[in-house]
Amino acid sequence: MPDTPRDSAETADTDTADSKSKTAHDIATPQAVCDFWFETLTAKQWFAKDAALDGEIADRFGATLAAAARCELWHWRDTPAGRLAEIVVLDQFSRNVHRDTAAAFAQDPLALALAQELIARGEDAKLPLTQRIFAYMPFMHSESLAIHARAVTLFDVPGMETQLDYEHRHREILQRFGRYPHRNAMLGRVSTPEEIAFLRQPGSTF
Template identity: 35%
Template structure:
């Protein structure tokens, strides 16, 4: 009986964490237009103090997510989004400049594809869907970028009001990422971090674009 109670408490706590992650990332706003103006720099240029807040919020649960201990979150659209944020965004902020920054990529990509197959993406706001799809943009597989571009073009068509130009911006950013994959087959700026040897063409690119994103 006690063991069952402990299990239930553990499940409740981790699901509560998934909502905390969403509230942190989307700043607790309850409508899409409210947080669009508040979050741009927060999302794209995470300062060290915010990265520290992200680490403090999740503790060792990021490592647990990487090890598959929160895969049950994928049973709901919001839980799936929270897990993808952990694997795709938290890693990049907390482990920036190290190989661990990309440790969740393959898992996040698989979860994204599964969520799309389930139709979970259709149950989220366009901005939230953009982050659900983001692992495809971070992928080094061209097929993922082709899918990402189709999905983002669809969001541009669906979006209304202040949301539409934001979706157009997301789409332009995806095109920039896709162009790199078409040209190099990978992201050159990851080479030094991952210990990959850059080609002469990549070295020239990195001289001009040391920090492309």
């Protein structure tokens, strides 16, 4: 027997409520994000291209990333750890979930703004060194030389020598090309002959 209008409305309301409940259930906590990134994963896994890990992050944190992209996780910013977790979701998980697509970089401006706020509030100083590295990573991911001028000072501290070296290498690429050539294909940008030649060299991508 077909649903009456009331039955249909009730069914729709139930479906909507179930959907909202499922979405809320799928949103991770800041602690879960930090535990996974800083405790479960190894340093090698942070920067490795691993399809299995990308899939795991998409499954576990895909809904969280979508919520962060909609600025729905503002309440995370009540604590330094919560703000860091939001930065990790936007700046790191986005690169895993959307690897090799333009979407991998779509949340970079928001992640950078959150990192700038974290620093302006002096909250980065409350984080352990390894966590501070990832709080600063949005600066390195930027294609703005003005942002990289700040990045150099952020990474120029004891314990971040490796990151400072990478920052200098990133900055040199931007000084030469004004952008990261390895992103061109993903972002639909036409590479110049000089960029094409550069991309053939080892170490031209990160």
